[in-house]
Amino acid sequence: MDSPSAGDGGAERPGAEVAAPAEVAAPAEVAAPADAPADGVASAADAIVDSPMFDAGRADNAIAEAPSGDARPADGTRADGPWPDIAPDIAPDIAPDIAPDIAPDVLPDIALDMARDMALNMPSADVSPVDSGVVIDGGLGAASSQACSAAGWCWEHPRPTGNDLSAMVVRSTSDVWVAGRFGTLLHWDGSGWTQFRVGADDVAALAAEPTAGVEPGAVWAVGPGGLAARFDGQGWTITDTAVQVALRGVAALGKDQVYAVGDGGTVLFWDGQSWTSVVLSDGTSTETRDLSAVWGSSPDDVWIGGRGGALWHRQGAGSAWTKPILGLTNAWSVIAGSSASNVWMLNDTGALMRWDGATLSTARAAQVFAPTALWVAADNDVWVARYQALEHWDGASWSSLSVAYNLFTLAGAAADQVWGAGERGAIVRWNGRTWSQPSPSQLRYGVRAVWASGQRDVWMSSLHFIYHWDGQTVTSVTSPGTHDIGGIWGSAANDVWTAGANGEIQHWDGTRWALAPGTGSDEFKAISGSSASDIWAVGLHSAYHYDGTSWSSKNAGVESTALLAVYAAGPGQAWAGGFNDLVVRWDGARWNTESLPGSTHSVSNQTIAGTGPADVWAFGEQAYHFDGSAWQAVAGAPIAQHAWGAGPNDWWSIVAGEVYHYDGASFSPSPVAASLPVCLAGFGTDAWIGASGGLLHHKGGLP
Numbered sequence: 001m002d003s004p005s006a007g008d009g010g011a012e013r014p015g016a017e018v019a020a021p022a023e024v025a026a027p028a029e030v031a032a033p034a035d036a037p038a039d040g041v042a043s044a045a046d047a048i049v050d051s052p053m054f055d056a057g058r059a060d061n062a063i064a065e066a067p068s069g070d071a072r073p074a075d076g077t078r079a080d081g082p083w084p085d086i087a088p089d090i091a092p093d094i095a096p097d098i099a100p101d102i103a104p105d106v107l108p109d110i111a112l113d114m115a116r117d118m119a120l121n122m123p124s125a126d127v128s129p130v131d132s133g134v135v136i137d138g139g140l141g142a143a144s145s146q147a148c149s150a151a152g153w154c155w156e157h158p159r160p161t162g163n164d165l166s167a168m169v170v171r172s173t174s175d176v177w178v179a180g181r182f183g184t185l186l187h188w189d190g191s192g193w194t195q196f197r198v199g200a201d202d203v204a205a206l207a208a209e210p211t212a213g214v215e216p217g218a219v220w221a222v223g224p225g226g227l228a229a230r231f232d233g234q235g236w237t238i239t240d241t242a243v244q245v246a247l248r249g250v251a252a253l254g255k256d257q258v259y260a261v262g263d264g265g266t267v268l269f270w271d272g273q274s275w276t277s278v279v280l281s282d283g284t285s286t287e288t289r290d291l292s293a294v295w296g297s298s299p300d301d302v303w304i305g306g307r308g309g310a311l312w313h314r315q316g317a318g319s320a321w322t323k324p325i326l327g328l329t330n331a332w333s334v335i336a337g338s339s340a341s342n343v344w345m346l347n348d349t350g351a352l353m354r355w356d357g358a359t360l361s362t363a364r365a366a367q368v369f370a371p372t373a374l375w376v377a378a379d380n381d382v383w384v385a386r387y388q389a390l391e392h393w394d395g396a397s398w399s400s401l402s403v404a405y406n407l408f409t410l411a412g413a414a415a416d417q418v419w420g421a422g423e424r425g426a427i428v429r430w431n432g433r434t435w436s437q438p439s440p441s442q443l444r445y446g447v448r449a450v451w452a453s454g455q456r457d458v459w460m461s462s463l464h465f466i467y468h469w470d471g472q473t474v475t476s477v478t479s480p481g482t483h484d485i486g487g488i489w490g491s492a493a494n495d496v497w498t499a500g501a502n503g504e505i506q507h508w509d510g511t512r513w514a515l516a517p518g519t520g521s522d523e524f525k526a527i528s529g530s531s532a533s534d535i536w537a538v539g540l541h542s543a544y545h546y547d548g549t550s551w552s553s554k555n556a557g558v559e560s561t562a563l564l565a566v567y568a569a570g571p572g573q574a575w576a577g578g579f580n581d582l583v584v585r586w587d588g589a590r591w592n593t594e595s596l597p598g599s600t601h602s603v604s605n606q607t608i609a610g611t612g613p614a615d616v617w618a619f620g621e622q623a624y625h626f627d628g629s630a631w632q633a634v635a636g637a638p639i640a641q642h643a644w645g646a647g648p649n650d651w652w653s654i655v656a657g658e659v660y661h662y663d664g665a666s667f668s669p670s671p672v673a674a675s676l677p678v679c680l681a682g683f684g685t686d687a688w689i690g691a692s693g694g695l696l697h698h699k700g701g702l703p
Contacts, residue, residue, distance in 0.1 A: 162693025305332025447690025577605030
């Protein structure tokens with residue numbers, strides 16, 4: 001089936017090799033209720049409602065991640081694992097004060113390599129080798145592995161990925177492809193997932209050629225920059241489309257008979273050797289609108305749809321393209337069917353149209369929330385996904401079911417083999433009676449603050465919620481705070497602090513969280529310490545210090561100053577930053593303004609971090625470094641919103657949604673392949689990133 005459209009972006013062009021990446025885990029079935037009917041819509045509805053993954057208003061999502069182990073993918077190796085911990089929750093509301101000058105759609109470049117290079121023979125002159133994949137997980141019921149970027153950033157929660165998925169192809173229960181954001185491309189073989197990359201920012205759509213004999217047909221992936229990649233059963237190759245526009249839909253209607261559609265009215269046809277351009281015209285007008293939907297029952301029966309009401313149909317060998325309906329201005333987002341006389345179409349108004357072979361009619365009027373995915377098994381078996389809902393048509397009526405997350409694509413091989421995928425890596429499967437249940441992500445609002453004392457002891461927060469990672473499981477931990485948390489810091493596993501709004505400072509003693517007394521009512525933005533008896537929390541109106549016994553206000557020198565960041569190197573050695581590129585230093589009695597070379601004091605100091613009193617970084621109008629005696633402006637250094645260092649030659653920073661590493665001489669990008677990294681922390685040489693999709697980990701050593 002055709003998949004929902006995806007965003008624009010750059011793509012790898014022919015001639016450039018892309019190395020193989022990584023792999024993932026398997027579905028556990030949700031048992032059907034004892035009294036569930038054997039078939040029909042009632043059984044589907046009852047099974048869905050009784051399944052824990054479906055939420056008819058449940059507020060709590062406190063289900064821990066399945067145990068997983070700590071293994072890292074290796075070349076050609078497989079680690080047994082269960083159905084992955086995949087995030088089903090709604091996309092986070094990103095707090096504007098996390099990165100006030102950054103648009104949420106400013107995202108990191110996609111990593112092209114994930115593991116080892118595998119040279120492939122080029123099947124024709126206009127294709128180039130990409131990759132043949134590396135298994136990173138498999139099996140049923142054991143420990144799960146995680147997908148990693150080329151730079152070594154690996155998903156810890158959810159697993160295998162927290163990226164949105166928006167395209168899918170299902171040929172059998174052991175042959176499933178799913179794809180989405182940041183080049184995510186996964187194949188399920190019945191026991192494990194293998195991850196591939198085809199050099200695209202996003203994979204917008206997938207399609208599979210029909211099986212020829214005993215050999216499955218080729219699989220196609222299209223995306224931004226004219227990307228059209230082909231999988232022949234051994235590896236992926238990028239074909240030369242000769243276009244640079246985003247391709248948003250693809251349909252494989254026979255062996256070497258493939259249509260791809262995209263922006264600006266682009267329609268391409270693959271004949272087994274090369275792509276040729278197809279002009280959509282009815283003799284009076286030529287299509288120039290963006291196209292995203294394509295489906296056909298055969299090479300001679302093809303539907304194409306897109307923005308502005310664009311809808312075209314060709315019926316019969318060599319026949320002309322026609323417009324079966326006029327006057328609509330809304331986009332057609334998905335087209336799917338089971339035969340030439342049973343074709344369904346989603347309009348972005350929420351309307352659902354049906355073609356019966358002769359007439360196009362309204363199958364259902366516009367809905368408040370437009371559908372996002374569609375799959376058709378028969379004229380009496382249709383699945384539709386929309387905002388936090390899954391709907392089924394039985395030929396007579398619709399049943400609507402609340403779900404805990406959004407699905408962006410549906411696909412199937414038969415009525416009892418339907419799969420769905422969506423936000424934050426959610427993947428589910430329908431077997432004719434029940435839907436499989438992915439473990440819901442604990443991090444439903446992403447991660448906005450993080451602190452680690454080791455690989456198996458990581459604390460995170462989002463809004464006022466607190467979570468803990470123990471190396472296997474993320475759990476939601478009860479705490480008394482009710483206001484947003486600005487930062488987390490600790491001196492040991494049993495001595496962890498949070499600071500947030502309304503003066504809330506909380507302490508973890510190894511057993512429970514408790515509110516600290518005497519901390520005022522400020523909106524604390526950051527917290528840092530050098531020991532259990534030297535901790536600072538700063539906010540919009542004050543600075544507080546903890547001496548091991550109690551918290552007290554230390555505002556001398558910053559009485560009317562808003563502070564946004566703080567770093568404590570030792571007793572009497574703390575730095576804080578605020579608006580107008582301000583950096584102040586605590587001398588044991590008061591805060592004193594530091595002189596920053598070249599600063600015009602026009603931009604807020606966004607973060608301050610250090611590895612000791614002679615290695616302190618401040619990022620504001622530009623990057624500044626303190627070497628123990630004086631501040632220096634660092635030319636060419638990216639302006640970070642968050643930073644953490646393991647040592648003077650091992651620093652990580654988040655810059656406008658991208659991650660950089662500093663090796664003591666220069667900053668270089670470290671692709672994460674995840675949406676909107678927002679915070680950093682580390683322990684030893686391990687680094688952790690909190691992102692809108694969850695938690696990622698970079699294990700020891702330089703990248």
